[in-house]
Amino acid sequence: MFFDPTAVETARFIARQLANGALVTLQITFFAQLIVVSMSFVIALMRLSPWRVLRWIATVYVEILRGISALVLLFYLFFILPLFGISLSPMTTGVLGLGLTFSAYGSEIVRSALSNVSRGQRDALQALDFDSITAFRRIVLPQALPFMLPPMGNQLVELLKTTSLVSLITLSDLTFSGGQLITTLGQQTLIWSIVLVCYFVMAWPMSWLVKRYERRVTSWRRSVAAEGAAS
Amino acid sequence: MPDLAQSPALASPQISLKGVVKNFGAHRVIDHLDLSIPQGQKVALIGPSGSGKSTVLRLIKGLETYQQGSIEVAGASVPARSSSWRLPGTKKAPVVHRVGMVFQQFNLFPHLTVQENITEAPFRVLKLSREEALERAHQYLGLVGLSHKADAYPAQLSGGQQQRVAIARALAMRPQVMLFDEVTSALDPELVGEVLAVIRAIAHEQQMTMLLVTHEMKFAQDIADRVLFMEAGKIVADGTPEQILVNPDNERTRRFLNLVEKR
Numbered sequence: 001m002f003f004d005p006t007a008v009e010t011a012r013f014i015a016r017q018l019a020n021g022a023l024v025t026l027q028i029t030f031f032a033q034l035i036v037v038s039m040s041f042v043i044a045l046m047r048l049s050p051w052r053v054l055r056w057i058a059t060v061y062v063e064i065l066r067g068i069s070a071l072v073l074l075f076y077l078f079f080i081l082p083l084f085g086i087s088l089s090p091m092t093t094g095v096l097g098l099g100l101t102f103s104a105y106g107s108e109i110v111r112s113a114l115s116n117v118s119r120g121q122r123d124a125l126q127a128l129d130f131d132s133i134t135a136f137r138r139i140v141l142p143q144a145l146p147f148m149l150p151p152m153g154n155q156l157v158e159l160l161k162t163t164s165l166v167s168l169i170t171l172s173d174l175t176f177s178g179g180q181l182i183t184t185l186g187q188q189t190l191i192w193s194i195v196l197v198c199y200f201v202m203a204w205p206m207s208w209l210v211k212r213y214e215r216r217v218t219s220w221r222r223s224v225a226a227e228g229a230a231s
Numbered sequence: 232m233p234d235l236a237q238s239p240a241l242a243s244p245q246i247s248l249k250g251v252v253k254n255f256g257a258h259r260v261i262d263h264l265d266l267s268i269p270q271g272q273k274v275a276l277i278g279p280s281g282s283g284k285s286t287v288l289r290l291i292k293g294l295e296t297y298q299q300g301s302i303e304v305a306g307a308s309v310p311a312r313s314s315s316w317r318l319p320g321t322k323k324a325p326v327v328h329r330v331g332m333v334f335q336q337f338n339l340f341p342h343l344t345v346q347e348n349i350t351e352a353p354f355r356v357l358k359l360s361r362e363e364a365l366e367r368a369h370q371y372l373g374l375v376g377l378s379h380k381a382d383a384y385p386a387q388l389s390g391g392q393q394q395r396v397a398i399a400r401a402l403a404m405r406p407q408v409m410l411f412d413e414v415t416s417a418l419d420p421e422l423v424g425e426v427l428a429v430i431r432a433i434a435h436e437q438q439m440t441m442l443l444v445t446h447e448m449k450f451a452q453d454i455a456d457r458v459l460f461m462e463a464g465k466i467v468a469d470g471t472p473e474q475i476l477v478n479p480d481n482e483r484t485r486r487f488l489n490l491v492e493k494r
Contacts, residue, residue, distance in 0.1 A: 124338035126294055128352035128404060129328055138351065142342045220342045220384055 014181055014194070021177030022198055028094045028163045028173065033156060035099025040106030047111050058107070065104035071165050073097045078169045094166035102159050106152065113148035114140065146218045153210030157203045174198055243306070245270040245440050246291060246408060251300035253286060253464075260286050261297070262464035268457075270407075273434050273441045275451035275472070278461035279487060284444040287461070288410040291442070292332045305329045305407050328357060331406035335413040337393045339385040339400070345372070346381040349400045357404065364403075371399035375429050391422030395429050402433070409433070411443040423447070430454070448491055452476050460484045 046058035065073075074097040077088060088096065117140050125135040167176035178195040182188050246268040253261035260283045268274055276284045289295045290302060293309045302309040307329065339348050349371060350364040359367070372378045375395035385393050394414055401409065411430060415423040427450050434441060434454045445451050451458060451472060458475040460468035460483075468474075468481045479485045 118338075120334060120336050120338040121340070123294055123332075123334060124340070127292055127330075127332040127334075127401070129356050130352065131356075134355050138355065139340055143340075223384060 010185065014185070014191070017177045017181055018174065018194060018198060021172055021174035022202065024091075024166075024171060024173040025160070025163050025175075026202065028091070028098065028166060028171070029156075029160045031095040032099040032102065032159060032163070035095065036102045036106045036155070036159065037152075039099065039103035040110045043103065043107035044110035044114060047107070048114060062104045062107055065101055068101075070098060070101040070162060071168065073101060074165055074169050090166070090169050090171045093169055094163070094171055098159060098162060098165070102155060102162075106155060109148050109151045109155070110144075113144040116147050117143045142217065146214065146221070149210060149214040149217065153207055153214070156206055156210065160203055160206065161199060244268055245272075245305055246442070247301075247303045248287075248290070249301050251290065251297055251302060253283075253290060253295060253297040260464050261290065263300070264464065264466065266459070266466065268440060268442065270440055271438050273454055273456050274443070275455035275458045276442060276444045276461060277446070277448070277451060277458060277475075277487075282461040283464040284461050285412050286464075288332065288412050288442060288444060291408070292330050292410055294332075328404040328406055330408045330410060331401035331404055332410040332412065333394070333397050333401050333414050335416050337385070337390070337397045337417075339393055339397055341385050344382050344384055345377065345388070345396050348385065348396060349403045352400070353403050367403045368399075371402045372396075374402070374432070375399045376425075389422060390418045391425045394418065394426045398426075398429055398433070406439070408440045408442070411441070411445070413444050413446065415445070415447060446491065448476055448488065460487070462487075 043058045043061055046054040047062075049055060074093060077093045077097050078090065081088065121139065121143065122135075125139055130139070163173055164175035166173050167179065172180070174195060178191050181191050185191070244267040246266070248264055248266040251261055251264045252259065262283075264283075264287070266287070276287060278284055286295060290297055291304060291309065296312045298311070301311075339345075340351070343351060346365070346368050349368040350361070353359045353367055354361060354364040368381070369378065372381055375398055377392060377395055377399070380388060380392065380396075385396065388396065398414075414430070415426050418426065427447065430441075430443070431450075431454055433439065443451070443455070455472050458468075458470065458472050459466050460475055460481065462483060468479070468484045474480075475484060476488065479488060
């Protein structure tokens with residue numbers, strides 16, 4: 001017999017635990033990212049709007065969420081809100097806490113990308129009597145996306161790694177599962193090494209997907225560059 | 232010589248500014264300006280930089296707010312505080328697109344092809360069918376002599392070609408008034424001619440009111456029915472090209488023209 005049956009059993013146990021953990025990590029990342037993207041756009045558009053009240057609310061949102069620790073926000077949502085009668089599940093808490101924190105940064109990325117679209121483009125849109133939504137969807141956003149995608153991709157990977165904080169509010173994510181395995185099995189070096197690789201293996205396809213999407217939305221630039229090189 | 236005060240067709244002028252004041256902060260760029268332009272007239276606006284020429288065009292198109300006075304274009308008032316924010320299908324959406332504008336920096340949409348640049352607004356704003364919008368694109372690309380560039384991106388064109396596309400894009404909306412804001416100032420000298428030729432052709436072919444800010448005095452003399460000389464936010468001379476450009480009786484106009492010619 002090549003393998004000691006207990007070793008195989010242990011390996012299976014480790015794999016199962018870490019797979020479950022990784023799944024929780026991916027779930028939190030996915031749902032938090034939904035909040036990040038939608039809130040980033042909402043807040044960025046509020047900050048760029050002509051109405052002072054909206055701009056003010058958005059600024060306060062960004063400054064507060066950027067200024068507080070994500071971990072303390074999670075603790076607050078998880079331990080303090082129940083004192084006021086609002087109990088959220090650990091999953092909801094994790095998604096909400098991380099989503100809100102990251103949306104503060106995300107909104108700044110979106111805002112600067114949108115501001116990058118020149119005054120001249122806005123003049124042209126107004127001169128052709130475009131309404132604001134069509135103008136945004138067809139002209140402003142396609143030009144702003146190439147500016148926001150690389151930092152947004154970085155942020156997504158950062159979010160994935162930061163989900164390890166939820167292990168501190170009783171969610172069994174990848175980091176939590178790793179910790180538990182070490183309590184039961186020892187093998188610190190082995191387990192943390194596997195966890196390390198797991199994070200990388202999850203992060204890498206994300207960067208890759210964002211890069212691919214970025215290539216798609218900037219295809220018009222490359223056709224121009226190719227022409228320039230040819231002539 | 233045409234009588235400048237009398238509109239050929241309509242009793243009321245197509246463009247009318249009354250006592251318009253525009254400030255940028257503490258700086259007054261337009262100072263109690265009165266201007267009345269009948270339909271079909273071609274007007275050249277000249278004057279030193281910073282005199283408010285471009286601002287007049289931007290005011291007529293509703294791209295700028297103003298503090299006093301009133302502006303009317305084709306019978307519709309241009310509000311003093313026009314917001315750039317507008318929802319689809321709201322009241323302010325134009326039933327008829329009245330005013331087209333061409334800018335110094337072309338402002339083509341870089342991510343769309345030449346053809347898409349032209350069809351986008353007729354299709355999305357005027358709600359024409361795709362076929363109708365395409366037909367217009369072909370028509371006006373033909374007019375500016377760029378039919379063979381329909382599938383190119385703006386960055387693949389020379390500045391002169393880009394500006395001709397911008398003119399076609401504005402014309403495809405079939406405006407009653409066309410505003411040209413220093414449309415050759417950003418071009419290399421050898422490319423100026425092709426753009427001026429296109430504008431000349433439009434001026435002859437169409438019964439369209441045109442207002443041009445330009446530094447090309449020869450060109451202004453050729454195509455304009457009327458020349459306005461602006462300084463410090465005011466119109467200081469108003470007459471035929473002959474009166475203003477050839478035999479200026481106004482000392483400031485004369486000095487300005489001397490400067491321009493020396494360049």
